[in-house]
Amino acid sequence: MDLLSGQPYWFYKNGIIHSYPNQPENTTTDVILMGGGITGALIANALVKAGLRVVMVEKRHIGLGSTSGSTALLQYEIDTDLHKLTELIGKKKAERCYIRCIEAISELHELIKKEKIEADFSLRKSLYYASSEKELPDLEKEFEARQRTGIDVEWWDKSRMRDTFPGIQKSGAIYSKNGGQVDALRLTHGLLQSDLKKGGLQIYDTVAVETITHHARSVKVTLNTGHEVSAKYLVIACGYESQEYLRRPVSVLHSTYAIISKPMPDLKPLWPDECLLWESARPYLYMRTTEDSRMLIGGKDEPFQSAGKRDRLLTRKRKQLESRAQKCMPHLPFTTDFSWCGTFAETPDGLPFIGTTDERSRTYFALGFGGNGILYSVIAAEIIRDGILQKKNEDAELFSFDRKSA
Known part of the structure; x- marks a missing residue:
């Protein structure tokens, strides 16, 4: 099924940035990575830097799934407000989720600078305003929750909203200092090209996975070209299409x-x-x-x-x-x-699902990203890398498949 339709701006703006082969060979590697969008690119970057060999396969052209349609707002705000998320998972965990997303903006900024990628990245402030009078009390509660967490926010009253944005006649808003924006399609290709130069990454697009065979110590995928790729681990980063590989829906x-x-x-x-x-x-x-x-x-x-x-x-x-x-x-x-x-x-709680499931311990998922998927992908890259390297990641529990709020 097509993930998007119409005229996605980023594709028309950038055109065909890079092309990739679609004829892999039978091979063995450390990690098979399904998905060639921004999530896959960030995960591949983390794995290659960790010294792992990665084979990426994408059934479309690289970046031309959801990534080319992304509006790429980099918001630390989760689709579930902080004070409501606190009711679901507790104060400490909810605050950590928000702080972790703020950190992810800085981490992405540093990554782009270090890899010298031209992706129209810029830091931005954000304004989150009450849509109606009846939603104002909830927004005030949200402002207080963020202040208590130490997030740098200001409250804008009706007068300031009117003076600054005359066309948005609203009674209140939260003004945040932490935010950003990017061209996700250029960032995807920039990361992948950087990793190709480093070595350790092979990329094949317009090639589909036909079957996945799970073994005790390995995973094998058979492609529609007839070729087979075996690896110690499989990472599935295909957006919502990843759900077909799960026993139960999660989003x-x-x-x-x-x-x-x-x-x-x-x-x-x-x-x-x-x-x-x-x-x-x-x-x-x-x-x-x-x-x-x-x-x-x-x-x-x-x-x-x-x-x-x-x-x-x-x-x-x-x-x-x-x-x-x-x-x-x-x-x-x-x-x-x-x-x-x-x-x-x-997802029901606004958080992504990152990690393994009980039935497939050698398969990692990164899915269900909602409104701030790029930042969740930054976090997913670190959690999945640490899982494969068998290192403890303090944030893995927050986004696991067996968390209580799921």
Whole structure:
């Protein structure tokens, strides 16, 4: 099934960045990695740096699944508010999840600088505003929870919202100093090219896994080319499609929509700080800018039923997003340049599933990422690397398949 449809901006912006072969040989390696998106690229990078040999296989072209449709907001905020997550898993664990995501932004920044990758990365502040008056008490509670955790936040009242964003007439908001944005498609290719130069990584795309055979001390995959790859471990990082390899579903699918404007360089910055903007309603609307002075707005999610139904809604959703863009930013001459839709997975507690399952101890999963999947992928790379190296990772329990909130 197609993961997305329409005209995903990042593919049209970047074109074919790099090409990869699709004719592997029968081989033995340390790790087989299924999935050639941003999650797979971050995991591969961590494994190669640890001295492991990795064979990556991707059934599409590299980066052209969900990654090319990602709007790539780097938010430490989890889809479940901190004060609500505290009720689910306890104060200490909930705070650690939020702090860990803040750390992941810095870690990703350092990784991009160290690998010298051009991926339009920039640090950004963010504004999380109450969608309606009835949601204001919950947002105030969320602000207090974040303050107690030591997160650098400010409270914006109705007056400051009106003065700063006249088109967003809301009663309150949380202004955060920690956030960022990136071009996920360029980052994916940049990481993989860096790892290819280091050695230890082989990449094959447009090749599919037909069967997986599990043994006590190894895993073997048979590809649709007829070739076989054996390894000590298998890592499955195929987004929501990974669920077909699990006995029970762990996430719910949604359809999401996004549009992006034509460039408006004469108006840069497009709004104060060009901060990330998003709201408290669920599903939520979000906005960001790009390096070439475009406004991106997304949301209007629907429960996923089929790719066909998702795609048929694109025209209507585009018009709804255009209306919201013009209302929120009336000073911008917003004209849609590209529009697209995709499918993503959301877990009940807003946390990802990272690690092994009881039935397959040599298979690691990284899935169910929701709204801040890139940061969860940074965390997943470290947890999976440590698991394969048999090192203790203090955060592994937070995102395990057998956590209580799952």
